[in-house]
Amino acid sequence: MLDKVRVGFVGCGGIAGSHLTGLARMEDVELVAFCDISAEAAERRAAEYGGRAFTDPRAMLDAVQIDALFICLPPFAHGEAEIAAIEHRVPFLVEKPLGLDLDLMREIARRVEEADLLAGAGYMTRYRRSVQRARRILQQDPLIIGYGGWIGRPPDGSIPIHRWWVVKEKSGGQFHEQVTHTVDLVRYLAGEVEEVFAYGARGFNRSARAALPEYDIEDGVVVNMKLAEGAVVTLYAACAAKAGGGGVNLHLFAHEHSILFSGWEYTGRFLVAGEPEIIEIPGEKDIFTLEDRAFLNAVKTSDRALIRSTYADGVRTAAVTLAANQSLATGQPVRVAI
Numbered sequence: 001m002l003d004k005v006r007v008g009f010v011g012c013g014g015i016a017g018s019h020l021t022g023l024a025r026m027e028d029v030e031l032v033a034f035c036d037i038s039a040e041a042a043e044r045r046a047a048e049y050g051g052r053a054f055t056d057p058r059a060m061l062d063a064v065q066i067d068a069l070f071i072c073l074p075p076f077a078h079g080e081a082e083i084a085a086i087e088h089r090v091p092f093l094v095e096k097p098l099g100l101d102l103d104l105m106r107e108i109a110r111r112v113e114e115a116d117l118l119a120g121a122g123y124m125t126r127y128r129r130s131v132q133r134a135r136r137i138l139q140q141d142p143l144i145i146g147y148g149g150w151i152g153r154p155p156d157g158s159i160p161i162h163r164w165w166v167v168k169e170k171s172g173g174q175f176h177e178q179v180t181h182t183v184d185l186v187r188y189l190a191g192e193v194e195e196v197f198a199y200g201a202r203g204f205n206r207s208a209r210a211a212l213p214e215y216d217i218e219d220g221v222v223v224n225m226k227l228a229e230g231a232v233v234t235l236y237a238a239c240a241a242k243a244g245g246g247g248v249n250l251h252l253f254a255h256e257h258s259i260l261f262s263g264w265e266y267t268g269r270f271l272v273a274g275e276p277e278i279i280e281i282p283g284e285k286d287i288f289t290l291e292d293r294a295f296l297n298a299v300k301t302s303d304r305a306l307i308r309s310t311y312a313d314g315v316r317t318a319a320v321t322l323a324a325n326q327s328l329a330t331g332q333p334v335r336v337a338i
């Protein structure tokens with residue numbers, strides 16, 4: 001077993017920072033290399049955490065021995081880093097969503113399997129206690145209906161937002177980029193999504209377009225889903241509610257149980273038929289540390305069962321959100337190609 005895990009990063013932006021805060025406190029982690037197309041971004045992380053800075057993932061993997069790689073790239077930038085990691089046989093964890101090109105993601109998944117490599121997807125919500133309890137409940141008392149999603153303020157300067165986020169061909173839109181977490185949870189808790197039918201609203205987000213002229217994502221989206229096990233779910237995304245009052249949630253209803261998740265931390269409230277007491281499980285604050293600990297323990301012990309979201313599984317979540325995009329583009333229901 002490895003005593004120290006030598007960790008590298010490709011992509012040194014915002015989410016890399018969320019991982020690094022926890023990793024820097026782990027005694028068995030050494031931060032050895034940082035790669036970003038922006039040399040300045042990579043050098044800044046290297047100056048803060050130690051290690052070497054690179055602008056090319058392959059050059060980094062050629063030069064530095066890395067035991068675990070975090071790939072924290074925007075949706076449009078995937079491919080090169082994952083392939084380089086596979087070729088160097090370095091286990092990796094990719095931030096969600098895993099990309100925009102389903103064929104490329106499937107090719108990466110195929111090569112991961114062929115190389116028999118540990119590869120994870122960054123669906124950290126799966127590590128929450130509330131989510132684990134919901135999973136156990138719904139295995140006994142299956143989901144009938146659910147609804148949820150994210151309703152946020154406009155990306156008009158009032159909230160921090162990346163420029164790539166508002167461009168559909170770079171981010172895939174809010175449903176693919178953000179509500180991917182909710183889609184992934186529905187799959188994790190209630191099984192595969194078979195078919196989706198999406199509607200989008202456009203042209204209302206005046207303040208976003210004024211601040212970022214390249215804004216071309218939907219202002220709001222609703223996606224109806226039919227699950228393989230028979231349940232029906234509606235998920236939604238909006239980034240145009242200037243007055244607030246939206247937020248993140250997921251409400252799930254089975255015959256004997258109602259499960260109400262609220263907030264980004266997915267605090268869960270559990271209602272049981274005939275029982276007056278409502279159980280509440282608050283969401284963990286240090287969720288990236290929990291996710292990263294599981295990944296690093298899997299690297300150290302070679303026990304892959306420790307990670308709750310594999311790369312291949314994350315591809316199936318992307319297949320659902322990209323099917324929703326196809327439905328938005330065609331105005332037709334789309335069967336999800338698993």
Ligand SMILES: NC(=O)c1ccc[n+]([C@@H]2O[C@H](COP(=O)([O-])OP(=O)(O)OC[C@H]3O[C@@H](n4cnc5c(N)ncnc54)[C@H](O)[C@@H]3O)[C@@H](O)[C@H]2O)c1
Nearest residue numbers: 011012013014015036037038072073074075077095096097
């Ligand atoms: N799990 C979560 O809750 C969560 C939260 C935030 C972001 N994310 C995800 O993380 C990903 C990255 O988001 P972010 O907020 O860090 O974005 P960001 O824009 O802050 O950082 C991305 C970094 O990648 C670099 N980059 C771009 N193309 C590159 C390439 N080809 N090679 C190397 N570096 C490249 C950019 O220069 C930038 O420094 C997104 O997919 C996002 O959805 C996940």
